[in-house]
Amino acid sequence: MDSLFSQVELDQELLKLNAKKREAVKKQEVKKEDDRVFDKKLFIVDGYSLIYRSYFAFITKPLTDKNGNNVSSFFGFFNTIFMLLKEYKFDYFVIAFDANGPTFRHEMYPEYKANRDKTPDDLHSQIPIIMETLRKMNIPTISKVGFEADDLIATLAVNATRLGVDTVMVTADKDLLQLVNNHVKALRPPKKNQPKYELFGEEEVKEAYAVKPSQIIDYLALLGDSADNVPGVKGIGEKTATKLLEEYNSVDGIYRHLDSLSKGLRAKLEEGVDSVKLSKTLVELKSDVFTLDTFDSPEFMTSTIDFNAGIEDFYARNCNSLARTALSLSGGGKNILEEAAKKSEEKASVTAPQEYLGVGSYTLLTDIKVVRAYFESAKRSGGILAFDTETTSTEIKDATLVGFSFSYELKKAFYCPLISQGKEYLKLDDVLALFRDYFSTGYLKLIGQNIKYDIELLNKYKVSVSNILFDTMIASWLIDSNSGQYSLDELASRYLAYDTIHFDDVVKKGEDFSSVSVEDALSYSGEDSDLTFRLYKFFDGLLEEKGLKKVFEQYELPLIEVLISMEREGVALDRSFMAELDEKLSKRLEELKNTIYGFAGHEFNINSSIQLSKVLFEEKALEAVKKTQRGFSTDTATLEALKGKDPIIDSLLEYRGVAKLLSTYVDALPLLCDENGRIHTSYLQTGTATGRLSSRNPNLQNIPIRTDDGRLIRSAFVAKEGTRFLSADYSQIELVMLAHISGDVELSRAFNEGIDVHRFTASLIFSKSVDEISSSERRIAKTINFGIMYGMSPFRLSNELGISRADAKSFIERYFERYSGIKAFVDKTIKDCERDGYVKTMGGHIRAVPQINSRNKNEKSAAERVAVNTVIQGSAAELMKKAMIDIYSDIKNKGIRSKILLQVHDEIILEVYEDELEEVEKIVRSRMEGAAKLNVPLKAGIEVGKRWGDMH
Template identity: 35%
Template sequence: MSEKQFQDQKIVLIDGHSILNRAFYGLPDLTNAEGLHTNAVYGFLNILFKILDEEKPEFLTVAFDVHAPTFRHEMYEEYKGTRKPMAEELREQVPLMKDVLKAMGIRLIEKAGLEADDLIGTLSRRCEEAGMDVVVLSGDRDLLQLATKKVKIRIPKTKGGRTEVEDYLAADVKEKYQVTPQEFIDVKALMGDTSDNIPGVPSIGEKTATKIIVEYQTIENAYAHVEEIKPPRASKALKEHYDMARMSKELATINVHADFPYEVEEGRIGNLFTKEAYEWFQRLQFKNLLGKFEIQVPANAIEDRFRTVTDPAEAQAVLGRAASAKTVGIALEKNRENMLPLFSMGSEITGAAFAFSHDGKEEVVSILVGGTLTAEALLKQISALTESRAEISMFDVKQDMKNFRVCRPENVFDVHVAAYLLNPLKSSYEPNDVAREYLDLTIDGKLSEEKKRCYEAYTMYQGAAILREKLQESGMEALFDEIEMPLVFALFDMEQAGVKVEARELKAYGEELGVQIEKLETEIFELAGEEFNINSPKQLGAVLFEHLQLPHGKKTKTGYSTAADILEKLAPDYPIVSKILEYRQIAKLKSTYADGLAHFIQDDNRIYGTFHQTVTATGRISSTEPNLQNIPIRMELGRQIRKVFVPKEGFQFVDADYSQIELRILAHCSDDEALIQAYREAKDIHRTTASQVFHTPFEEVTDLQRRNAKAVNFGIVYGISSFGLSQDLSITRKEAAEYIDRYFETYPGVKKYLDGEVAFAKEHGYVTTMFGRRRPVPELSSSNFMQRSFGERVAMNSPIQGAAADIMKIAMIRVNRRLKEENLESRIVIQVHDELLVEAKNEEVEQVKAILKEEMEHAASLKVPLIADMSVGANWYEAK
């Protein structure tokens, strides 16, 4: 590199491991569809793009350590053991990061025997000598020693949940640390750095080290004046450990004259947003970054098969050929500005794409609505197609059924549901994810909507067989065919039925809550002796722990913590705290339910919520718009909101609730004789457990003992720890541990079963329910103790909770089917975990109760009875 060859051009040098490490710990864990951890890579790229936008350099190079950092001194061997090993979730992202950077055409550099900071130090010196401006990006402040007038060190840091970057030229280092960049090395050598395994000099901290170097500039000069150094302990320490100080300086000094080949031109920035990079970003599911690409991904060969049809006769011919195919992939083209929540034949459809094979020839056809081909006519033809012998493969069938009728549900394959079963840990599932993961097909996000639909239809067509094979391999084909797919149609019926809400009653309920909130505000202000914003944690903390001097205050960076667990400890002794907790509960009731539910009431006074089967990892159904499953029932005021849910005229609510289903499943799965016998004898299971655990005759068990045993019974299902139980029961951790030990002595089969599930999960990476549902447990391989502990609880609980969800799904399917087969007007309107609510016609109530009891209690064959408790009422509150 000739001197001044690159005069006034700029290069950015990035400390790869350092920035990757910072990104890893700065972002929550992310995984893609393949289960790859991606948070460090995602964070790295965001920091990279931020720096490139700000600096606009001509050149870029990222340096990595080859292995663990190389030791620079033989004496260092005795100190190296203190370095913390890299987290496995981070380690696996290092090669991933390199692959992504290579795909972007970014120059990487690494060399055995040299650390990344040596490479960066040498490059910064070479580039500066060539007349370049140099920007070094690293989270390691050691690199501040490289700062000059032309070399700027940029150090990212997290502040307020956002990434900020500190900038240091030589003058900035002097201003911040009182020493020059070169002297910064000596300061670090004296004070040491445990994170970087630099021992330093005992008894000399940062303040003293800085003072010494400000006065004497170097360790060597300081040693020459060692008798003059103050305080005396620092003088004594330097005298006794001068060799250590010299070694530390050698360790802290970055090599700026390392020997390795590098041509600056190799680092010139070209087009970072290549096709290869686009495919990586797609694979890693970095959707927020895809907008940076302006490339046109070359068309896949299958696009040659795409064609568009607008003629009604030709469209009918296409669908006629599709009807004789083995599998037909369908994707509806929708007008996104006119999406309707309820069944409305065709009003939102602008076309549909179909993919199938006929006479050995693949067809991918987009049929567009227009002219004489109406949306209604097209949808009727699709409904007719579902009557054929062809398997209909779609994505999110339940959503599309708002537009057409499915005549033969048993012939439908929902790719969305299948993808969920195969990986239930993802936060979302999209057709392009399925295309990439199972078909190795990249769908360009910039394609026209018509082409996207063709790709989607093709993915549904090709994906059905591949996904079914994966389901077979994982033992979940029966789960898919017999539970999940029939459930799609049961949930659709429930969503279409909706549930009636008395809007005036809801308004009155909200107003009543408002009155109580105002009353509590007044009482709280009187007890506090001042008015303040109760909803402000900062103001509340100041009132409680500064003005009122309440105990147990925990100071954080933003003020005192007012978390529920802290306030609950204070509530029994301090009325103001008790009233604040009550205020919070009522305020949430008002905002979330009284006010929130009102937004979802339609013109017919009914709420049409959405029930999801592809959200939870355990298989439980979830509810949104609104969330009907979170309506509070623990406090009486919360339960009263159920009074606004009413059946339509001439109907009543019948509520059926499984009794202790998870404990019954635990008894079945663990094969514990004592637990099974207790259920077979229909004993009070909590009183039985209390009798055994507390060595008390059954008839003499106190209410407190029963409550404690109940907490243990349900806690065991969730893998509760002694700490967790001690918090729940307000007892010591030792007492809680004794309760758990006695429980396992009483029910040894349960202990053996739970331990076995954890061992299986550690070996195989997943657990299964009795119906074959898999729940991956990647947390068990984490290097983080808390994550592994969470994984153990997941391994214990998921087979139980998942089986309960499966049983409820089977019951829903069967009840829904019976109601329709017997031509009843009654319909399921709400499902909440272990509970089904049916809007039953007055004349059908007894028949509905019989159906619910028969189908719920026979949904699974367990070693203990399944019991469904039944009640009837004029509103949900009464029925429950």
């Protein structure tokens, strides 16, 4: 019988069979290779990726050195490197950088990365500084002309696997995920609200991108990459790319099955065949740039890193925490920090004189008679005492006094224990009697670091303090309001070149200060009082030198007592009202959820950004506004930009608002009540750079006031029996301040004649009489009035009002034509700030604006807004502080029982006994309207109600 196949066909089939066998053997060998267990590990950092990420992590509030230079990249880069060295175990380490000049990809495709934005000047200037510090510290780096860092990382990973070393790539770049396998992982930076870096293996890549690591090249070849100008296939998106690869495994597989695809998709792929080939070549990393025989060489070892060599650079860049971390990694002594601080020119300009530097001498006192003798000595020496308490908790209601320290001479301090490791030393009654004899009488004037806490603790023990002399935390904020770092540890490092003992160094996790030995407590607490006294001596002169003594003594220091009283009183919460509100809002949330499902056509997890993104941008085909690492953004700003495009958007925004009210206030506030049902917020004088007070635990200043639901939350706060809330609110205070400071004739006329200022503005820019102004025209004027002083652009105004850019530009031009005094004020403020580097409020608070002369246009514009905003808002904040101090003083001196409870932006809330209402209202009106003499009336609106929500 003749064979069905020719000999040629049989030979072909045999060849195919043998090829399959060889492939199977190869796969088996690869599998065996993958299954090997390695005992060594290499960490490779994607250098420029980390530099860029660090810069943009602080883009809204850049970190600067003392000369105003941006150091965000410098800080973020080394902070991450140190984190890796501290928290991860590895044998080899290297940072890969792109070399200068074109790569082989540019030769292949000149348009490669051609559309990238120019690197911001203030980022570019940090790169050589980072490189120099890396060189000084001998931290391993690698780069090679003609190749990108990604190619070097790929080559290192392949060499490592061959040599029996596992690899971890520290990178946010998805291109590198093509390398992930059994022996190569990616450590990726945390996303928003994630606490730490996440290790990506094959499963994590598949979960994040819906493709395997081996498919990443094909995935990117189809999609393209706008950042690198890789073309991809026009019209192919993420969803289509992942679906095609799931079905056909690779680009080659897809093109072999074009006949199986829809006509439209086939056309796109056929048209893009050359583009996808090019894209695949551009995306695929070279892994054979070099061959290594070993990693056991200085180029990859951490043992030769000289951490101390970078300390001077860290001080010079105002990155003091990095200096401390470097010291801890080196195991060196404090003298290294001190020497480095002295060598740093930038540091030397603010470091205290030599007499304030160095270590102190501390004495343990366990006899109350001896303590009293030292207090008497302090009284004779000038009556000034730096004082610090040690307690079992940072929460006053839970705090028990276990010891205290004090200092009244430079570099000398004393620690007085009450309880230590279960043993009693000084008796509480004896200590309290001592405090009353010296603090309540004013014989000793107290200095503290955040002294408000110490005084609140003493008040809890029925000890009053009659004379607060100084607070180093508040003084340091006045000296540098932009720092945001005012802890004693930070201040000691910055101004005294002193590395402190940290709380965690003496108190074990899960324990409190009563568990600390008296020897350790002496060192820790004695140091606190010693450093506080040194900083007082230095800051007192510095405030005088900078012209800040008046604002410190007139506004900030007297306010401490007012805030202590407010925090002690607290405000009552109607918990039954909250329970009803919980039920009401929860029902509304469920209704909104069902409405959203109706608009979507199916149920989904509304709180999942991935699922919501799919509904909005795939199913509903809405135009995506912003892209993130994991898809298109669905944040609130994005939803706001999509309003009017689909009815689901309004429901989503309302859903988020209700959900936030429930979680932030309705569920949380009742848990914060004390045994009397009152909530005690804490006020911060150092919480903002402008000078406005802020509150925390809980933040009562963020309760929304423009929504009905926000007003309902306020209605849960109720005056106690026999009292009413009195709300006093400065009317349009920032516009009043603008009129006064700018001296603008027209704006001042509106206030002096009692004309509605928004109608008046509208009448000027629309050339109509005040009576003819419509509500929409008033709305435009109001938006301009409140936005223009902070540099509102035509772009933003057009977005907020829903008008054309041309109309917005025209409105702003007409505004400045009619309010020429405001234009002159804004221009002068910016010009003076460019010259001086700072602005000053009406009361004398100085705020540096380091970016005012930045070459980065966006940074420069932001700095100009900060300059104008600080003058207006900061001056308004000072008026409020002055009013609070005077009202508190009048009430106290007249023996009135009513109390100030809350301060929220431009509003003061008092709890007033009904028989004192008339008198308190007179005091409040008089003090608020008389807080300063302006060239326009300063008006306070006063309302009375049983609940906070009943008013305005």
